[in-house]
Amino acid sequence: MHEEFLADCTNILGHDFVITKASDQYPYLMDWRQRYLGKALAVLLPTSADEVANLVRLCATHKIACVPQGGNTGLVLGSIPDQTGQTVVISLKRMNRVLAVDVANNTITVEAGCLLAQVQAAASEEQRLFPLSLASEGSCTIGGNLSTNAGGTAVLRYGNTRELCLGLEVVTAQGDIWDGLRGLRKDNTGYDLRDLFIGAEGTLGIITAAVLKLFPQPRSQITAFAALDSADNALDLLKQCQQALGPTLTAFELISDFSLQLVLKHFPQLQHPFKRSHPYYALVEMSDHESENHAIALMEQVLEQAINDGLAADAVCAASIGQSRSLWKLREHISEAQAKEGKNIKHDISIPASQIPHFIQITDAELTAAFPGCQIVCFGHMGDGNLHYNVSAPAGSSDTEFILQQTGINRIVHDQVHQFKGSISAEHGLGMLKRDEIRRYKSGLELSMMRAIKMALDPQNIMNPGKVL
Structure with missing residues (x-):
């Protein structure tokens, strides 16, 4: 039975894109943190929504479950198959085209396998900003970002991935293609199907393309690092920044001293921003559509007021792009420093x-x-x-x-x-790692409604089973 299924997959994709050898499958089966290795009947690499649809129809016919996968950078085992070896991984990494950029409508349409950094670069070429920013942006894909409703560092101003998406193309559990690639900011014509699939971790269907929001590129971005004596001071500083900077406040990151010390230990090329340590730090970023001098003056005014009010013990403001990147590296390298520790x-x-x-x-x-x-x-x-x-x-x-x-x-x-x-x-989502834990904290009614949606859209339970629910 499996031989017939794999032969049909090969007819759709070609021999090179149906991976059955265990050693070749390994990058698709090992999770990002190198702690869990799944097994798969095959890894399938389609290059179009039509091919994905044909593969899902085959899976439905043969009652074989499929695990959608983007860059495989998730942290909750959402894109890794279980260890039965009876499922297939459908990797969308070959579906990586930028389909359209509509500058006047401030939208970009991309396939799900596009790397986040690729989308950012395509937007930048048109003097536009795609604001989703993650440490893994060079390896994570838009499909994965949407499936987990990724957050990142700019949520404070621009929102999660859900807020950055206007339309989707999705292959359903029956192998149909729903074309919802509409670049509309207002569409009140029934249930919001788009938001059902965003954050569903591939358990309801496979996202194959998306229409995403773009924004005008800011004229300046200013980064600052503040030393704080307590988390209470961080909260007060956040409120002060929100009051003074309004919508120009892009990011406000909290960093404990122990987190910073780990980074400095394992990345000695980076420097401590201050002469002595403090219990906490805040990394603050603002994006301004006026001049750089205007942005610097605003940020320095906020920092000076914070020091005068006793909210900050010290503060530095980046004077160049290089200094800004160095400050961000102190934040972005925390997870890697932990792994080294x-x-x-x-x-x-x-x-x-x-x-x-x-x-x-x-x-x-x-x-x-x-x-x-x-x-x-x-x-x-x-x-x-x-x-x-x-x-x-x-x-x-x-x-x-x-x-x-x-x-x-x-x-x-x-x-x-x-x-x-x-x-x-x-x-990060629930995936397999937090699937059972969530039962302690979600109400029975919430879980019942989620199961009803799952049953309605995927009655055979072939879409990423064992994840979320």
């Missing part, structure tokens, strides 16, 4: 921004009481309430043994998130 327990959480200092205070205390010596790597997008609240082993102890405490650590962190009416997955 050893295994750690990651949390991608969101709570109301107003509650972040209180959450940190309570959760830090609970964790250190239950797991003495544990080291907390707290950083993230404070402006939109999204923290990467990670926990590392005590200094000098085995990280492998510490990872065995993951269930207990997750329980403390996630229970506190729930108490603060937050989410245990802010921007």
